[in-house]
Amino acid sequence: MTRGTDRAGTRRLDAGGTYVLLMVLAVLFAGPFAWLVLGALKKQTEWVAIPIHFLPEAPQWSNFTEAFTRVNFLAYTANSLFLSATYAILVTFSSAAVGFGFARLKGPGKRPLFMVLLSTMMLPSILTLIPTYVLYSRLGLVNTYWPWVLWGLAASPYLVFLFRQFFAAIPRDLEDAAIIDGCGYGRIFARIFLPLSRPVLLTSFLLSFTWIWGDYLAPALLLDIDHTTLSVAITQSYRDPHGNYIPTVQAAAAALYVVPVMLIFFFTQRYFVRSVVMSGVKG
Amino acid sequence: MADVVAEQVRGTAPAGRLHPGRAVPRPRRRWSRYSGRTFYLFVSPWVLGFLLLTVVPLGYAFAMSLTNFDGSSSLWRWVGLRNYRELLQDSAAWSSLVRTLVYTAIVVPLSVAIALGLAVLLNRRLRAVGLFRTVFFLPSVVPVVATAIMWKLVFNRDAGLLNAILERLGVGAVTWLVDPTAFYALIILTLWGLGGGMVIMLAALQGVPVELEEAAVVDGAGRWRVFWHVTVPMISPVIFFQIVTGVIMSFQVLVQPLLLAETNSIGAVTNVPSSTHLYMVQVYQEYFANQRFGYGSAMLWVFFLIILIITVLVQRSSRFWVYYEVDRDERD
Numbered sequence: 001m002t003r004g005t006d007r008a009g010t011r012r013l014d015a016g017g018t019y020v021l022l023m024v025l026a027v028l029f030a031g032p033f034a035w036l037v038l039g040a041l042k043k044q045t046e047w048v049a050i051p052i053h054f055l056p057e058a059p060q061w062s063n064f065t066e067a068f069t070r071v072n073f074l075a076y077t078a079n080s081l082f083l084s085a086t087y088a089i090l091v092t093f094s095s096a097a098v099g100f101g102f103a104r105l106k107g108p109g110k111r112p113l114f115m116v117l118l119s120t121m122m123l124p125s126i127l128t129l130i131p132t133y134v135l136y137s138r139l140g141l142v143n144t145y146w147p148w149v150l151w152g153l154a155a156s157p158y159l160v161f162l163f164r165q166f167f168a169a170i171p172r173d174l175e176d177a178a179i180i181d182g183c184g185y186g187r188i189f190a191r192i193f194l195p196l197s198r199p200v201l202l203t204s205f206l207l208s209f210t211w212i213w214g215d216y217l218a219p220a221l222l223l224d225i226d227h228t229t230l231s232v233a234i235t236q237s238y239r240d241p242h243g244n245y246i247p248t249v250q251a252a253a254a255a256l257y258v259v260p261v262m263l264i265f266f267f268t269q270r271y272f273v274r275s276v277v278m279s280g281v282k283g
Numbered sequence: 284m285a286d287v288v289a290e291q292v293r294g295t296a297p298a299g300r301l302h303p304g305r306a307v308p309r310p311r312r313r314w315s316r317y318s319g320r321t322f323y324l325f326v327s328p329w330v331l332g333f334l335l336l337t338v339v340p341l342g343y344a345f346a347m348s349l350t351n352f353d354g355s356s357s358l359w360r361w362v363g364l365r366n367y368r369e370l371l372q373d374s375a376a377w378s379s380l381v382r383t384l385v386y387t388a389i390v391v392p393l394s395v396a397i398a399l400g401l402a403v404l405l406n407r408r409l410r411a412v413g414l415f416r417t418v419f420f421l422p423s424v425v426p427v428v429a430t431a432i433m434w435k436l437v438f439n440r441d442a443g444l445l446n447a448i449l450e451r452l453g454v455g456a457v458t459w460l461v462d463p464t465a466f467y468a469l470i471i472l473t474l475w476g477l478g479g480g481m482v483i484m485l486a487a488l489q490g491v492p493v494e495l496e497e498a499a500v501v502d503g504a505g506r507w508r509v510f511w512h513v514t515v516p517m518i519s520p521v522i523f524f525q526i527v528t529g530v531i532m533s534f535q536v537l538v539q540p541l542l543l544a545e546t547n548s549i550g551a552v553t554n555v556p557s558s559t560h561l562y563m564v565q566v567y568q569e570y571f572a573n574q575r576f577g578y579g580s581a582m583l584w585v586f587f588l589i590i591l592i593i594t595v596l597v598q599r600s601s602r603f604w605v606y607y608e609v610d611r612d613e614r615d
């Protein structure tokens with residue numbers, strides 16, 4: 001009896017300790033977010049005040065309106081949206097097709113090709129980005145959105161893998177029945193497999209969308225300040241006439257820039273988690 | 284989470300092998316030839332993309348690495364392996380490589396260990412675990428630009444959160460984003476994004492059969508022994524994979540040092556403090572600040588070979604730690 005309560009007691013204590021630890025860690029992880037939002041709500045004079053103010057005296061929502069007016073925020077947002085959506089749609093369908101090929105079709109050299117695909121997942125994109133930039137600037141593709149179209153059409157090894165895993169788990173009966181009915185693989189893919197893979201299509205779209213939305217280097221290299229995306233604009237444009245950054249307005253812009261990603265993430269958390277897990281557990 | 288793992292497990296079943304549908308006789312040879320063409324039709328986007336957008340740029344970079352091309356002028360010529368020979372004696376390049384190795388050696392073990400620790404904490408039946416998981420995972424989906432802006436505000440000398448706290452504690456303000464502390468700032472920023480790894484570890488932990496751990500407890504093993512001798516070996520493939528991807532990720536770090544240093548244009552890479560001047564930063568500088576496209580390409584190729592060696596080593600050892608689902612019967 002005493003032993004029982006003793007055990008329960010230590011377990012409660014244990015759980016308490018875990019909570020304290022988790023709380024401390026949560027504060028550490030959330031701190032930068034909080035500081036960004038607080039910074040976005042401070043007056044410029046408050047931001048530089050000594051000693052450092054933790055909280056703004058009165059929230060300065062004008063920083064957010066200034067984020068919109070000081071640079072053409074909406075135009076950059078439109079650029080980002082356009083590039084991200086174009087790439088996401090193209091890469092989702094091209095990757096689905098390639099994933100279907102690897103999951104369901106036979107062909108000479110399939111196995112080595114798949115090994116190449118898996119190894120390119122490890123290949124850092126930075127390796128090809130700079131030479132691609134040099135190549136494209138000679139081909140006149142700089143300052144156009146064609147590079148993203150090409151990248152989208154070319155499928156992403158990572159998403160191909162995601163689709164392949166999903167398609168490989170679908171029973172073969174469906175397909176066999178369709179083949180007996182005289183259906184070609186194009187129609188099997190479009191009519192049977194694509195409709196079945198709605199959750200993966202969504203995962204793929206969300207992921208690839210956030211890749212481009214969050215990308216900095218490719219737009220910084222390939223697009224000038226008029227054609228570039230929000231990610232580049234907010235790092236460069238929020239300055240006073242002397243060229244110094246206006247941190248409060250930049251913070252407001254950064255907060256606005258993160259919000260879509262956060263919203264997408266909150267509402268579709270399980271898709272994100274699934275894709276991350278897929279990539280990590282199976283390689 | 285559990286359904287995620289279940290799906291993983293289902294995904295590993297050899298596809299459709301047990302289906303009676305296969306027994307249906309069909310015109311074999313014609314079908315397989317048709318099928319082979321269809322296979323190539325379906326995978327052609329990736330094959331063409333790989334050739335045109337990966338192989339061609341890499342080959343172009345190799346060609347550039349044999350020249351003294353400056354990025355714009357047409358007065359370039361072939362210089363053979365001179366760039367590579369110069370690289371062997373380039374102390375700036377070597378020290379940036381060493382710095383990258385040090386950075387990797389600190390960041391990878393720390394982030395894997397912390398991710399595993401967090402996953403263990405969150406794998407317990409506690410209330411509000413989902414909330415904590417979200418808080419820890421969220422930073423890993425924040426775009427790099429926003430991450431850099433946030434941490435620049437935190438590390439700001441006169442108005443930063445960190446110095447605000449340090450001053451309250453009576454410690455003087457620290458100028459974080461200059462040498463040598465910028466290096467630690469970069470490490471903290473990197474560790475902040477370890478949530479992706481944590482989620483993977485969590486899924487792996489939930490895939491460990493409870494019976495195994497219970498059996499060990501029945502046999503009298505303490506909590507730590509169960510963890511080290513049952514749990515960790517069971518999830519070792521995942522840990523190993525995390526280490527490999529972590530190493531490759533930290534080798535290519537470029538944007539974070541650039542943005543932390545307030546480089547506001549492509550050429551302004553010289554602002555990056557030398558303690559965060561990693562290998563890729565050095566490459567970037569050779570290309571865009573020094574206009575040495577040939578030399579930068581040579582550096583890029585050396586980096587490519589390093590990655591290639593790591594990848595080959597990993598693939599050679601992969602059969603020991605991960606099961607890729609490629610059906611051996613479908614090799615034709």
